[in-house]
Amino acid sequence: MTVQKALIPVAGLGTRFLPATLATPKVMIPVIDKPPVHFCVEEASLAGIDHTVLVVSPGQESIAQYFNRRLDLESALVQRGKDELAQTIRLISQMSDVSVVVQEKQLGLGHAVLSAEGAIGNNPFAVFLPDDLILSESPTIGQMVDISEKNEGMVIALKKVPDEDLSQLGVAEVKNTKKRISEIMSLVEKPSLESAPSNLAVIGRYILTKEIFDSIRDLKPGALGEIQLTDGIASLLGKIPCSGYEFEGEHFDVGTPLGMLKASVYIGIRRRDLKSKFTQWISDLN
Numbered sequence: 001m002t003v004q005k006a007l008i009p010v011a012g013l014g015t016r017f018l019p020a021t022l023a024t025p026k027v028m029i030p031v032i033d034k035p036p037v038h039f040c041v042e043e044a045s046l047a048g049i050d051h052t053v054l055v056v057s058p059g060q061e062s063i064a065q066y067f068n069r070r071l072d073l074e075s076a077l078v079q080r081g082k083d084e085l086a087q088t089i090r091l092i093s094q095m096s097d098v099s100v101v102v103q104e105k106q107l108g109l110g111h112a113v114l115s116a117e118g119a120i121g122n123n124p125f126a127v128f129l130p131d132d133l134i135l136s137e138s139p140t141i142g143q144m145v146d147i148s149e150k151n152e153g154m155v156i157a158l159k160k161v162p163d164e165d166l167s168q169l170g171v172a173e174v175k176n177t178k179k180r181i182s183e184i185m186s187l188v189e190k191p192s193l194e195s196a197p198s199n200l201a202v203i204g205r206y207i208l209t210k211e212i213f214d215s216i217r218d219l220k221p222g223a224l225g226e227i228q229l230t231d232g233i234a235s236l237l238g239k240i241p242c243s244g245y246e247f248e249g250e251h252f253d254v255g256t257p258l259g260m261l262k263a264s265v266y267i268g269i270r271r272r273d274l275k276s277k278f279t280q281w282i283s284d285l286n
């Protein structure tokens with residue numbers, strides 16, 4: 001059964017983006033003019049995944065309105081001769097069938113995934129962490145779906161990172177790497193540098209199977225005192241196949257101001273409508 005649903009946890013305090021997050025959920029703070037949650041739903045849609053479950057914190061249900069059809073706005077844009085923009089807005093509402101699950105308490109990423117169990121059902125599903133923006137020619141999640149169809153199990157996106165980043169991330173021990181795909185032997189969440197099994201970090205794209213829900217239910221709080229998704233996956237290793245995929249493409253941690261700035265510049269110097277004036281402005285800075 002191929003992957004049809006995407007789970008996107010969007011709850012969280014967004015402390016690294018205060019004060020902006022006093023009034024705006026972090027996933028809605030745009031990279032130029034597109035919020036991170038848009039990039040995730042778009043990546044899913046390009047891979048043929050057209051159902052999205054947003055896990056929000058109480059009071060953030062309105063994030064889903066971003067994906068509603070806006071006939072009033074579309075006709076106002078058409079009346080002003082902005083047909084292309086009207087089409088862009090309409091396409092957003094057509095990318096996915098979006099539903100919302102409220103995570104009553106913020107007990108960690110694993111807990112957020114477990115909150116969506118009823119909405120996800122029994123089939124393998126994709127998880128996107130919107131802090132991780134990946135720009136690549138073909139959608140990373142689509143490649144991961146292909147791998148999961150072959151291994152009939154789980155797939156986790158991996159990236160080599162410098163030593164100093166390891167203690168902030170999940171880290172994998174792998175073997176038998178071929179064409180960027182490996183077998184995952186162990187996983188540890190936010191290890192110290194000494195205990196990190198490698199420099200291969202977990203990046204926020206996963207294909208998971210239904211067994212993850214029971215596995216998370218059995219967990220005790222892990223790193224940072226939270227119910228960690230990494231721990232739930234780790235306890236399935238050896239029982240369910242789990243592949244690591246060192247994806248191609250550019251990755252940005254848009255959950256930090258620096259990553260957001262880098263992503264904005266990376267996109268800005270490439271985007272047809274911006275690149276000429278923006279690159280000129282940058283070169284004038286020097």
Ligand code: G1P
Pocket residue numbers: 109129131132168169170171189201202203204228229230
């Ligand atoms: C989460 C995961 C971690 C992963 C990271 C990638 O951590 O728990 O394994 O490496 O996302 O962005 P968080 O950023 O929520 O602390």
